[in-house]
Amino acid sequence: MRTDLRLAWLFIRGSNRQEWWRIALVVAGATCATGLASAAAVLASVRGQHSFSFAAGLLNQPGERSGAIVALLLLLVPVLGFLGQCARIGAVHRDRRMAVLRLAGAEPGRVRRIAALETGLACLLGSALATAGAVAVLTAVWERPTALAWAGIALVGVGVPLLGTAAGVLALHRVVASPLGWVRRTRTRSGRGPLLLFTGGLLLVDVAALGGVTGTSMNSRGAGSNAPLVVCAAVLAVGAGAVWLTGALSWLTGRLLAARTGSPAVLIAAERLRDDPWAAARIHAAVLLVTVIGTGFAGIRQALLTELENADDTHGFAADDSFYTTGLDLTAAAIAFGLVMVLVALAVGTAESVATRRRGLAAQVAAGVPRQVLARALLLETALPLAPAVLVAGLGGLVIGTVYSVLASGTVPYLSLLVPAGIYAACLLATALSLPLLHRSVRPAELRYT
Amino acid sequence: MSNRPAPLVAARDLVKSYGRTPALRGACLEVGEGEIVAVTGASGSGKSTLLHCLAGIVRPDGGTVTYDGKRVDLLPEDRLSELRRTDFGVMFQFGQLIPELTAVDNVALPLMLAGTARGTAQERAEEWLERFGVREQKDLRPGELSGGQEQRVALARALVTGPRVVFADEPTGALDSLAGEQVMTALVGAARASGAAVLLITHDATVAAYADREVRLRDGAVVGAEVPA
Known part of the structure; x- marks a missing residue:
């Protein structure tokens, strides 16, 4: 696994311009996803009535807060769609890379894992950025955040890259790369x-x-x-x-x-x-x-x-x-x-x-x-x-x-x-x-x- | 004095570079009406670039390309597209069929683009598929065909409009020898029957032997011409 991770990192470092576009967009998507989910997690950690100094009192009562949480999480749906599309950018280059890996002796499953880890690392970067932002905002607007709020932020920060990697593995699980450079997707009619x-x-x-x-x-x-x-x-x-x-x-x-x-x-x-x-x-x-x-x-x-x-x-x-x-x-x-x-x-x-x-x-x-x-x-x-x-x-x-x-x-x-x-x-x-x-x-x- | 037919397609002093890499350095070539010419040479000798220039796929940096006495290299892109749709047939090693269309629709496509009703276009397409022995596969998509079948469908598509010139870039490059032989027999037979000229790019001497004449390229220039035995 460590070798796979190192290879994924090497591939990211050696990316061309098109690949950097993919990485940048995945990072942006992961940042949005982490930011939205962190905000929802922090709001969910608040119990009962609470006085917030912003949002015109919209978040003070549990009822309205529930609506805000649902809205924040609903926004994850288009973000998930966006991330799914971003993962496909540079598929041609990725496919060539997969073929070279196969030629070098990697098994199909391992090739897919390395490709998914690339996405996971990009998600990790986005998640880290958003988590740092969330921590800064949280400490600025809330004098003493609860342990539950911190736990929520940590959980989201770790969960987004893991989910990104898992989604990458799932998205690629039907992709078969041949050492001769042909990549095909087994059909799912x-x-x-x-x-x-x-x-x-x-x-x-x-x-x-x-x-x-x-x-x-x-x-x-x-x-x-x-x-x-x-x-x-x-x-x-x-x-x-x-x-x-x-x-x-x-x-x-x-x-x-x-x-x-x-x-x-x-x-x-x-x-x-x-x-x-x-x-x-x-x-x-x-x-x-x-x-x-x-x-x-x-x-x-x-x-x-x-x-x-x-x-x-x-x-x-x-x-x-x-x-x-x-x-x-x-x-x-x-x-x-x-x-x-x-x-x-x-x-x-x-x-x-x-x-x-x-x-x-x-x-x-x-x-x-x-x-x-x-x-x-x-x-x-x-x-x-x-x-x-x-x-x-x-x-x-x-x-x-x-x-x-x-x-x-x-x-x-x-x-x-x-x-x-x-x-x-x-x-x-x-x-x-x-x-x-x-x-x-x-x-x-x-x-x-x- | 040469007894070759009058040139239908001619290239004079073609020069073409990709970035700083020269691909053609003053290449000259003529293809007569109904003539089958094979262009051979090592990898990187400029064979494909020569075909691309002659077919109007790529514009040369210098020199002229004429078809039927008219300059092709000066035509606008739309006119070139039209020429490739009507007077030229183009075949590559692979990739020229639309993966989502069935074999019959792929062959019918150039006719539909020319305004033929779909039903009529499909009927004519089926005739060509029959001729090349792939009619039974008419409802299959390219991904479901063997390499040889796919190339015969591509050949049907290249010939369905009755072109005067067929440009074939390594048409058997991805095939085994038997499938390659079937494709070449079909190509040469159809060209002879319709009187179409063929410019054939290949590095395979067996394939070049189907031609009336072989032209060798080296470092972007023609180095010799001969009639295969």
């Missing part, structure tokens, strides 16, 4: 692998949320509320359903279009979707979660602000509106953060897909396939399955927002339907960011170098 991996991640987030929320929400008599359990179960169900929905829609879209289309671009996109409908399912699922939450939030925000405007002292609202507006702003910021993570992951995933296939793509162009056809196919791979999925997710979010709005103010927040449209457009834009890379990669001259 059922899609259970990615589904189980993502659902496992969601389950972990849920368990953490449940543990944290239950502890925080305990009232003085020790009785807990059922709400956290319901929320966690709902998130798990929606998350698993989103992965299944995107995968199934990709497969169905691919199958229907591949059989009927006369357009080369649609045919290429449809066959790719049919061939591996689960390839982008995790990140598309994260898009759907952001869409549901974003659309629902837009409706709730609209209704709550209207209610605050019309409220008088008899309504039982807090004396200071900033309690609500700060909460709404923080929630909006959290959703925006989640969306940014998802979009970056989408862009990274598409760019990596292009980079991995660049020799084949260059050969296509050399054989006369116009670049525009390949560019359209690339965009369609995202646009086709995501359109119905985002529509369904948007309608789901609208229902959530509408139920709240009707109960609160009797209006239907149609404006929130702009959220899924905006998210869909942003996803296409994120995918389009990889088009310059496509144009560079498919230069037939690339055949010289690949």
